[in-house]
Amino acid sequence: MFNLNELVRPNIRDLVPYSSARDEFKGTARVYLDANENSLGSPLMKWYNRYPDPLQWAIKEKLSLIKGVDPRHIFLGNGSDECIDVLIRTFCEPGIDNIVLVPPTYGMYEVSASINNVKVKKVPLTADFQLDLPALEEAVDDFTKMIFLCSPNNPTGNSLDRGAVEALLNNYFGLVVIDEAYINFSRQRSFVADLAEYPNLVVLQTLSKAWGLAALRVGMAFSSAEIIGLMNKVKPPYNINQASQDLVLKALDEVEQVNEMIRVLVQERQRLEKELPGLPVVQKVFPSDANFLLVKVADARRVYEYLLNKGIVVRDRSSVVLCEDSLRITIGTEAENTELLDALKQFN
Numbered sequence: 125m126f127n128l129n130e131l132v133r134p135n136i137r138d139l140v141p142y143s144s145a146r147d148e149f150k151g152t153a154r155v156y157l158d159a160n161e162n163s164l165g166s167p168l169m170k171w172y173n174r175y176p177d178p179l180q181w182a183i184k185e186k187l188s189l190i191k192g193v194d195p196r197h198i199f200l201g202n203g204s205d206e207c208i209d210v211l212i213r214t215f216c217e218p219g220i221d222n223i224v225l226v227p228p229t230y231g232m233y234e235v236s237a238s239i240n241n242v243k244v245k246k247v248p249l250t251a252d253f254q255l256d257l258p259a260l261e262e263a264v265d266d267f268t269k270m271i272f273l274c275s276p277n278n279p280t281g282n283s284l285d286r287g288a289v290e291a292l293l294n295n296y297f298g299l300v301v302i303d304e305a306y307i308n309f310s311r312q313r314s315f316v317a318d319l320a321e322y323p324n325l326v327v328l329q330t331l332s333k334a335w336g337l338a339a340l341r342v343g344m345a346f347s348s349a350e351i352i353g354l355m356n357k358v359k360p361p362y363n364i365n366q367a368s369q370d371l372v373l374k375a376l377d378e379v380e381q382v383n384e385m386i387r388v389l390v391q392e393r394q395r396l397e398k399e400l401p402g403l404p405v406v407q408k409v410f411p412s413d414a415n416f417l418l419v420k421v422a423d424a425r426r427v428y429e430y431l432l433n434k435g436i437v438v439r440d441r442s443s444v445v446l447c448e449d450s451l452r453i454t455i456g457t458e459a460e461n462t463e464l465l466d467a468l469k470q471f472n
């Protein structure tokens with residue numbers, strides 16, 4: 125059975141977290157002489173002389189309404205990359221525990237694990253980029269603390285079969301982390317709606333993709349209040365700076381505008397999905413639920429160099445398992461996509 129107390133690193137379970145001035149005094153006062161800030165102000169706006177809210181409650185309240193999740197079930201990271209790092213540091217004992225990855229997938233899971241000296245076990249996706257459940261069962265051992273899934277997956281673009289993910293959630297008693305960085309471009313239902321059902325579920329999302337806020341570095345983890353509480357003990361006290369918090373708070377009022385951008389990007393993806401297969405240089409366009417397409421060509425390096433020569437940079441994913449001779453192409457503006465198509469038409 126799932127047992128959080130056995131899963132978490134003992135030193136984190138027993139940790140007395142850093143308590144900042146902002147943690148210790150939460151009320152309002154007329155005069156703040158508790159945090160060694162500059163009482164005279166700052167060269168910028170008035171409030172930038174003050175430390176930001178360590179737990180970012182204002183943002184979480186707004187996200188709570190958008191996502192339909194209690195604010196106590198939300199963790200904010202300096203990008204979802206920080207959520208990944210904090211998860212590994214909370215649960216994995218360096219040199220002892222391991223995590224399981226299902227390549228081809230997002231690169232940061234392995235990098236973060238390696239930085240923390242946590243072993244990585246790899247169970248490749250099947251030829252149609254789905255979970256290999258028997259091989260996963262085989263790979264998991266007593267020291268496997270979490271399995272990272274990515275759906276829609278980067279760099280393949282497809283969503284993982286929901287039934288297979290549910291089978292993992294029901295039968296594996298470590299954490300199942302589902303990275304939904306691209307969920308807004310997909311018609312799949314987010315696993316955020318299933319948090320109450322699975323105590324071992326962590327869902328990652330980000331403001332970097334559909335929300336168009338990659339520069340602000342804000343990612344989200346959704347999970348049980350207990351798991352979020354442990355992650356909050358491990359994160360740096362002020363991991364989301366005040367400038368980002370101010371801007372995110374403003375941006376979260378613009379759901380309509382973001383939905384319109386998503387609509388346009390999905391429409392453009394569908395146009396490329398239709399047009400690209402007709403070009404001689406293109407061998408295969410993989411189905412995508414994301415804001416990019418994985419495209420197999422005859423000679424990926426040559427096509428990459430050719431496009432670069434025309435001022436268009438794409439991502440060559442040829443070196444990645446199951447992605448031989450494949451380019452990952454982000455959906456651009458309508459004009460950019462037309463330029464890409466025209467360039468590829470002229471390739472020979």
Ligand SMILES: *Cc1c(COP(=O)(O)O)cnc(C)c1O
Nearest residue numbers: 203204205230278305330332343
């Ligand atoms: C882009 C991407 C991220 C990075 O998110 P940040 O919030 O910008 O750190 C995370 N996961 C996947 C799968 C991504 O493609």
